[in-house]
Amino acid sequence: MCEKGEHVTLDSLIVEVRKNEDVGFSGGRTTLRKLLLEMGFSWEKTDNRRALIERADISAHRIEYLRQYKNLKDVDSNFVFLDETWFFSKGYATKTWQDSSSFSCVRKNLSEGQRYIVLHAGGKKGFVDDADLVFPSQNSSEEYHGTMNGEMFEEWMENTLLPKLDEPSVIVLDNASYHSAHLERLPTRKWTKLQLKNFLENHNIPFRADSLHQELFALASSNKPEKLYRVDNIINAAGHTVLRLPPYHCHYNPIEMVWNDCKRYYKTHVGSQFDRAHVKQVWHDALHQVTAEKWENYVKHTEKIVEEDWNREVKWDSINVEPIIINLGEENSSDEENEDNEDDTEPLAIPLPGQSGEGC
Numbered sequence: 500m501c502e503k504g505e506h507v508t509l510d511s512l513i514v515e516v517r518k519n520e521d522v523g524f525s526g527g528r529t530t531l532r533k534l535l536l537e538m539g540f541s542w543e544k545t546d547n548r549r550a551l552i553e554r555a556d557i558s559a560h561r562i563e564y565l566r567q568y569k570n571l572k573d574v575d576s577n578f579v580f581l582d583e584t585w586f587f588s589k590g591y592a593t594k595t596w597q598d599s600s601s602f603s604c605v606r607k608n609l610s611e612g613q614r615y616i617v618l619h620a621g622g623k624k625g626f627v628d629d630a631d632l633v634f635p636s637q638n639s640s641e642e643y644h645g646t647m648n649g650e651m652f653e654e655w656m657e658n659t660l661l662p663k664l665d666e667p668s669v670i671v672l673d674n675a676s677y678h679s680a681h682l683e684r685l686p687t688r689k690w691t692k693l694q695l696k697n698f699l700e701n702h703n704i705p706f707r708a709d710s711l712h713q714e715l716f717a718l719a720s721s722n723k724p725e726k727l728y729r730v731d732n733i734i735n736a737a738g739h740t741v742l743r744l745p746p747y748h749c750h751y752n753p754i755e756m757v758w759n760d761c762k763r764y765y766k767t768h769v770g771s772q773f774d775r776a777h778v779k780q781v782w783h784d785a786l787h788q789v790t791a792e793k794w795e796n797y798v799k800h801t802e803k804i805v806e807e808d809w810n811r812e813v814k815w816d817s818i819n820v821e822p823i824i825i826n827l828g829e830e831n832s833s834d835e836e837n838e839d840n841e842d843d844t845e846p847l848a849i850p851l852p853g854q855s856g857e858g859c
Contacts, residue, residue: 560745565809567742568751572802576740577668579627580798581620581660582749583647583675584758585636586782588612588773590766612773615782616647620660620670621754623798625791630660633779649680653730661737670734671752673744682727686719695719751805753797760793761785 513531516524524531571578589612618632632655672678686698695715699706704722706715731741749755764785769778 557746561748561808562812564742564745564748564751565805565812568805569809571669571740571742577622577666578671578742578798579620579622579660579664579668580671580752580754581618582673582752582754582758583616583618584762585614585616586762586765587614588769588778590762590769613775613778615778617758617782618647618652618655619754619786621757621789621794622668623791623795625794626786626789627660627663630663631786632659633782635775647675647677649677649729652677653680653733656730657733657737661734661739664737664739667738667740669740669742671742671744672730673749673752674746678728678730680729682729682732683724685723685726686716688716690716690719751801753794753801756797756800757789757794760789764788 513524513528516531524534526534614636616632616634616636620627620630686695690698692712692715695712695718696706698719699715699722702722702724704718706718710718728741734741744751761782762785765781768784769781
């Protein structure tokens, strides 16, 4: 829509995303607006109007990722993509999109069985041999992130994945909290005066002995060292390179398509036996049916997206395109979700990728 120069409204955007089967969206205007917020857009005030604008740091992170990926690909780097996921032993999905017909419904009170957490890595040559970690979750939370932790992830990285890589590789990962433990704790407002003073002394930053807490915190905050992550240090020490995905851009990771492939296989083949040994065997089979050829196709598909997004960034940057204004409150809208709040009459400004906060 942007490239065609079409005027974009929230209602016209809904029509487009509903037509796209790959998106799988059937919600309404309110849901779409919430999704845009969750994807990293934030409210800003421009010309006395509130507008939803992509955060400049996310836009910049995306551009930097695309540039780094292209540069590393140009020198024939070996990319290794990793990620965590989960599945239920009975193979049922926890959420289902519904249409408005009376024949569409969610199966209620149906136990999905035990949740299993999965961690693995792979690339164009297929999964890294014997690098998978699969274990039952003890967490009843809907989010599997509550089960994984930094210590577990770093132990897997150092003792399972890295020893199995037979060449220097670029390891692609997201910014989940357990991927992002700092080498050094950075000061926060909760720190005591003693902690702040120790931080300043350790970094050879002078301060007055009678400084108040707010003064110490301001001084420490303005002198924070570069963020260094423990897992990056482990990877670099083993002779590999880290490439972190920009927030809200999991589609740059081909393993997401691999997980969908595995889960489809698992649901089809698990049958009615759900003991741990059988579940793990079927999941093992699900992993192994994703051949190197499948992996290569998934990676190529992702690299095509990366190339297209980079070209779009360059194109839009060169012509200095203005942000797209999406009106949230069109006249004659028949959407039943129209009765939101007063913000429905305000514009939603979505900048084209690559624009900074100043250009929004």
